[in-house]
Amino acid sequence: MPELPEVEVVRAGLEPAVTGALITGxxxxxxxxxxxxxxxxxxxxxxxxGQRIIAAVRRGKFLWFPLENGAALVTHLGMSGQMLLRxxxxxxxxxxxxxxxxxxxxxxxLVNFVDQRIFGGMAVDTMLPTGxxxxxGFSGAVPGPALVPSQVAHIARDPLDPAFDDARFLTALGRKxxxxxxxxxxxxxxxxxxxxxxxxxxxxAKIHYEQxxxxxxxxxxxxxxxxxxxxxxxxxxxxxxxFDAQYVNVNGASGYFAHSLNAYGRQGEPCVRCGTAIRxxxxxxxxxxxxxxxxxxx
Numbered sequence: 001m002p003e004l005p006e007v008e009v010v011r012a013g014l015e016p017a018v019t020g021a022l023i024t025g026x027x028x029x030x031x032x033x034x035x036x037x038x039x040x041x042x043x044x045x046x047x048x049x050g051q052r053i054i055a056a057v058r059r060g061k062f063l064w065f066p067l068e069n070g071a072a073l074v075t076h077l078g079m080s081g082q083m084l085l086r087x088x089x090x091x092x093x094x095x096x097x098x099x100x101x102x103x104x105x106x107x108x109x110l111v112n113f114v115d116q117r118i119f120g121g122m123a124v125d126t127m128l129p130t131g132x133x134x135x136x137g138f139s140g141a142v143p144g145p146a147l148v149p150s151q152v153a154h155i156a157r158d159p160l161d162p163a164f165d166d167a168r169f170l171t172a173l174g175r176k177x178x179x180x181x182x183x184x185x186x187x188x189x190x191x192x193x194x195x196x197x198x199x200x201x202x203x204x205a206k207i208h209y210e211q212x213x214x215x216x217x218x219x220x221x222x223x224x225x226x227x228x229x230x231x232x233x234x235x236x237x238x239x240x241x242x243f244d245a246q247y248v249n250v251n252g253a254s255g256y257f258a259h260s261l262n263a264y265g266r267q268g269e270p271c272v273r274c275g276t277a278i279r280x281x282x283x284x285x286x287x288x289x290x291x292x293x294x295x296x297x298x
Contacts, residue, residue: 002077004158004192005235007061008138010083015056015140017085017103018065018111023051025100033096033115036074036151037123047124048073053101057144059137060158060191064125064149071124074149075113078120086110097122125149134163158192159229160236170221176213181288183213184228193228196264197235199289201228203263208297209288215298234260263289 026045028034037044052068065073075083084092088108097113113122127147130136136148138161157164169190176183183189184198202209204227238260262272267280267289276293
């Protein structure tokens with residue numbers, strides 16, 4: 001599943017084209033991609049068509065595009081979703097939704113929502129106050145309003161959000177009686193972190209994935225948060241992690257952070273820090289990758 005760096009790469013790629021753009025047409029090829037849309041607000045095509053997009057905003061793994069009428073087009077990429085910028089007449093296999101736009105700077109364009117597994121989707125949603133008076137999410141150099149879509153309101157801020165509250169997060173983490181990796185994957189506690197970057201941050205901080213969160217000292221918890229930020233920032237600079245054609249930017253190009261991984265996907269290979277073979281264990285219907293020597297459970 002795309003995590004924060006992959007979603008931010010998509011947001012940043014869309015921003016120049018969609019900001020201020022007029023939606024000139026909407027085509028839905030698979031209604032399953034609209035499962036999150038509330039039909040009581042009106043048909044998706046009707047409520048979206050003719051609107052102007054104000055910005056491109058992200059919180060964790062969610063993207064949304066505030067509209068001139070006060071609503072927002074919310075997008076979640078799910079397991080395999082892509083948003084591809086195309087010129088008119090260009091098609092993509094497995095396009096589920098196609099949105100035509102007239103961009104102030106780039107002219108006529110298409111935004112193709114492509115999704116192989118159809119776990120992602122789009123919806124037009126109402127906006128709610130954030131409650132902390134800070135912009136709802138990250139939107140590049142221009143801060144947005146203190147509003148967030150109702151479908152995203154329960155998601156915590158991510159660690160790259162300027163409004164992320166370190167002290168509040170560390171206090172909440174200190175109350176968690178669950179394993180630390182499970183806590184990092186809790187999107188209501190801290191958003192944007194998935195399996196890959198949780199493993200990488202825990203390796204960097206030398207913490208076992210099953211270490212109970214509440215048992216971490218304040219120093220080690222702060223170190224882990226710093227390593228989370230470092231891993232996410234490095235992955236973002238490299239365009240995200242790509243293991244196959246599903247994880248691409250708006251132009252269809254893959255990220256390169258997979259070449260920089262120290263733990264995830266390296267089972268059986270020597271730890272670059274101590275030489276011990278990286279181990280892989282089952283975890284929450286997924287897998288955890290760690291060094292049994294560097295990341296001993298305390």
